[in-house]
Amino acid sequence: MEPVRPAADPRADLRARWQAQDAGARYAVRRFRDPRAALRDPMLVERILDRHALRPSLKPVLDVPCGTGRLRAVLERRGMRWVGADVSPSMLAEAAASPEAALVLADAERLPFADDSFDVVVCCRLLHHLQEEELLEAVVAELVRVSARHVIASFWDSASWHAWRRRVGLRRPEGPRGRRAVSKRVLSRVFEECGAEVVDFHHSFRFVSQQTFVVARKRAAVPVRAVATRRARARLFDLDLPRAPESLGPAGS
Numbered sequence: 001m002e003p004v005r006p007a008a009d010p011r012a013d014l015r016a017r018w019q020a021q022d023a024g025a026r027y028a029v030r031r032f033r034d035p036r037a038a039l040r041d042p043m044l045v046e047r048i049l050d051r052h053a054l055r056p057s058l059k060p061v062l063d064v065p066c067g068t069g070r071l072r073a074v075l076e077r078r079g080m081r082w083v084g085a086d087v088s089p090s091m092l093a094e095a096a097a098s099p100e101a102a103l104v105l106a107d108a109e110r111l112p113f114a115d116d117s118f119d120v121v122v123c124c125r126l127l128h129h130l131q132e133e134e135l136l137e138a139v140v141a142e143l144v145r146v147s148a149r150h151v152i153a154s155f156w157d158s159a160s161w162h163a164w165r166r167r168v169g170l171r172r173p174e175g176p177r178g179r180r181a182v183s184k185r186v187l188s189r190v191f192e193e194c195g196a197e198v199v200d201f202h203h204s205f206r207f208v209s210q211q212t213f214v215v216a217r218k219r220a221a222v223p224v225r226a227v228a229t230r231r232a233r234a235r236l237f238d239l240d241l242p243r244a245p246e247s248l249g250p251a252g253s
C-alpha cells in the first residue's frame, strides 16, 4: 500500500521556495534576463504613482516582498524612503548589495510594524503564489494594516488570456501547488473586508497580461475618540430614559 503522505502545508511550501542560498543571485541574474521584462513592473508602479499623485510623505514606503530590491530605484527616484521586507535571507542578501538599503527579514502574514506605519505599501509578485483564499486574506489584511493610505499589489488576473487558456486546457495547469489567478471581484471583496477600497486596476495589456496591479485606498478608521463619545452619549441616553414598568418585562416586550 502507498504510504499516506502528510498534506502539504502551502505556507511552509511558499516560504521554502526562495530560501536556497543562491536564490537571490539566481533571481537577480536569471529571472529578469530580458531587460524589457525587467522594466515592466517598475514602469507600471511608476505609472500608478503618477496617476494617483502619490508623492513622498513623512512616512516611508514598504516594499514587501522586496526580493532583490527591483522596485527600490523607482520609489527612491521620487524621493520616497524605501523599506524592503522579505522572508528569504538569500533575497535580502542580494538586495543588501546596493548601498544603505533598509531591509527587514519578515513574513508578509505577520509584519513586524505598527498599524499605519507606511504611507504606501507595495506588494509585487506574491499574491498569485498564495494558493488558498485564507492565505490571500491574511496577507492583504497585513498590507492594509501597516499602510496609512495606499496599497499597490500585483496579482494574476483570472480574466486574462493566459488564465483562460489554462482553464480550457490549452495550457498546462500548474497543479495544486502552482500559481493561482484570482478575479478582480474576489480581490476587491478581500480588500473591502480588510478595510480598503479598490480604486483602480492597471495592466500592461488588458486581457493579455496576466500580471495586473490593484490599487486600494485604506478607509479612514473611525477615530477612537469618536467611538468613545458615541458610547458615552448612548450611556447617558439610557440613564435619561424612564424605566420600563415591571409588568412589561425588562426588554419592554
Ligand SMILES: C[S@@+](CC[C@H](N)C(=O)[O-])C[C@H]1O[C@@H](n2cnc3c(N)ncnc32)[C@H](O)[C@@H]1O
Binding pocket: 014, 015, 018, 041, 064, 065, 066, 067, 068, 069, 070, 085, 086, 087, 088, 091, 106, 107, 108, 109, 123, 124, 125, 126
Ligand atoms: C517572485 S519573488 C518577487 C520579489 C519582488 N517583489 C519582485 O517583484 O522582484 C517572490 C518573493 O516573495 C518572497 N516571499 C514568499 N513568501 C513570503 C512571505 N510569506 N512573506 C514575505 N516574503 C515572502 C520570496 O522570498 C520572494 O522574494
